[in-house]
Amino acid sequence: MAGGKFLTYNKALPGAYINFKSVPAPASIVGSRGIATMPLPLSWGEQGKVIKLLSTDLEDGKSLAKVGVTAFDDEAKLMRECLKHCYKLYVYRIDTGGAKAKKLEGALTITAKCPGVFGNEIKIVTEKNKDNVNIDVNTYFKTKLVDKQTVANISELKSNAFVEFEGTGAVPIHAGIILEGGTDGTVKTNNYTDYLAAMREYQFNTMGIPSDDTKLPSVVKSYVQNERDNAGKKIQAVVYNYNSANFEGIISVKQGYKTKIEEIKPHEFVATVTGMTAGAEINQSNCFKIIEAATEIINFIAEDDLVQEIKSGWFLLTKRMDGEIIVLDDLNTFTDYSSEKDDDFGNNRVIRVFDEIGNTTRLIWEKYFVGKENNDKQGRDVFKLQLLKNFYELQNIRAIQNFSADDVIVTMGQKKDEVKVDVYIQPTDSMKKLYMTVFER
Template sequence: MAGGIYTSQNKVRPGAYINFKSVPKPTGKVGSRGVVTLPIQLGWGSSEEIIEILSEDISNGALIDKIGYYGHEAEIAPIREALKNSYKLLLFRLDSNGQKATVTSDNLNIVAKYDGVIGNRISVVVKEANSKFEVITLIDTKVVDKQVVAKVEDLQSNKFVEFSGTGALQGTAGVSLVGGANGTVAQDAYSKYLGLVESKKFDTMGVFTNETTIKENVLNFIKDLRENKGKKVQVVINEFNGANYEGVISVDQGYKTVDTEIDVKGFVGYMAGLTAGAALNKSNTYHVIPNAVSIINPKNDEEITKGIIDGKLMLSYSNDEKVVIETDINTFTGFSKDKSKDFSKNRVMRTLDNINNSVKSLFENTYLGKVDNSESGRTSFKSDIIVYLKELVKLGAIEEFENDEIVIQKGEEIDSVVVALGVKPIDAMEKLYMTVSVG
């Protein structure tokens, strides 16, 4: 199997050669978004930790060192899709307890570092080098490690294999590891993932599962982060508009390009990455899906109208036949006097969430334990909040406000501070009502 990136159209072996443009890390203090997290099944990697992947890892070839994939493979479509619009992915491998690929060559034992089918693509070459031996580890035809040693005991394990044995090395043109097999998703896999990612900084999570219990557990996790931990994040889940919550986005479609098919699982990744990377002053309503030519599970006009009412984020066709996001909404539909329809709009929620996260971060990094809870200390805190909110005004995320709309007071306890502020988030134009008079 061949594949990877290309600089010119000169490849000989058949395969998918895909150039991937990386997403740069935001540099601004306001609206610095772009971190997405996904739990998925893989054929390589640790199932005990969060793996950090940057969008540039696909374009520069570093992805294969981290998870054993080039980036074009169908089974990691959610990863590729998520990184199209976000700069960092926090990845968790759900499956575990598979089989590690192995091979024995004379007195040299070689075992894949992780279980999974990727181990079957590993081979090791031993070549004589003067009085020593050069040991080369490859995945497909890519060299991932080279060592020059005198005997087996001198070999050091690398990112892909572990060596063992004793005695002199024997030259070989190449031995391939075999027997690698993927594991299964244990009952506690999602709980382990949620426990690991809870302390990480991310903007949007993407979860694909058909298990109702898992969906409900993820919903409760997101609610706990948003309402009890002060960490305003969202999650994209397949077919879960019944969540009726501003922190959950539900999708049930996919799309096709001329040569690829992105199913619902892949679109969960795409939408999670797009939401994570969306700026505060940008709505994803009518966002054009690049290179998409058709929709998987398309909706007619009646279904789209009902879907919006039910809290579904859907794909549709624009008048010029492009595949677009119909409207950038979450699953919240329980509108009330206290929580209006505005809370169902993701651009509005990004603004409100950023205000929460930014003011919380400002307090913890600059004031907590450092500044006196006095009139001057609270005045300084208010001034910093005003500076931040004025940046949001410049971005077009909120409307102009009066300084006296921000009130900071001493709380009931000697060390507490109470903040009250009023803002009016700005949303994008979505509906045009026009009357044309003729006469």
């Protein structure tokens, strides 16, 4: 049975589509957004694997077994920053190596499921069951009881999400067997190659690289260009300090912010913008979006310098006249405007509309037409009708405007298996500049 959130009424599968404001789930074929991905060094979790986190997982504790943290842990900062603004995050544990915590107690060997220092925070408490025959074996992770078993001997113990048990014979009674020897892995630049390869198998909106490694941004740009231009996956990436990318698929930051209780460094602000970009619907802009609880901008830019900075392709923070810290404008790094690609291509809201058209058209084409429909006038008219449904939905949610059926022209290509489509659209932007003259009477 299908389900999820709706933005427009065009779901294909039977099911319940319900909106919950706290967790913005995907909308529909039109405007289905909210998925981000980031590679992060972790102290718990499977290495070299893509780990799915929902925005609720950090709050309800389901993230503990996956990545070793909850919303209230300092180590969850980047995940928390991202998931403030989107509903799903694919985390990839980017560090490799390290050691699993372990402990031998009598005939019982206990080994942490994952390498990392968080394995050293696992404690096993064993005690007589109330039947005075069997043994209760309790697994604690960071003081939280995460598993409880009642067994007669070691061989009956089953591995859980945190530890593996080995051995035979009697379970030793112990007030607290604490695992030790767990160490974190290390991050190498070539680990990111494995991450990028892994993400080719996943559908997402925005990738974030919250690292100050200067070798990474150009590699990520090449990846995003290939995904957008060759693989047909209309994604964007957020990186640190790379406005020279000059590409609509790359967003670059160089500022951070402080709250009363924590600091988001400039390269960490990548995580925030990644969530914002993934979570923004196609009819929304992040222009003037408030940074909740922010009290100070790191690398503050004076208003006199902001014009040149945004012309240079930066995604920037500034202060509203009432003191709120906000996003200045929702921009990417594309600045080399031409008659073929004007300044609209530097506007992330417009890019989201273009990307929606690209992604949905590909889905319609591959799902309903390739190898199924005849390439004659009747078949092309059916294809045009499907495209029109999509464009009218975009107009209904005010992502585009002034659209009519005449703006879609579908003809046969040069060969009999080719279809040529020309579409003329006018993306809608948000109000940004006010010019007002007040006359005295």
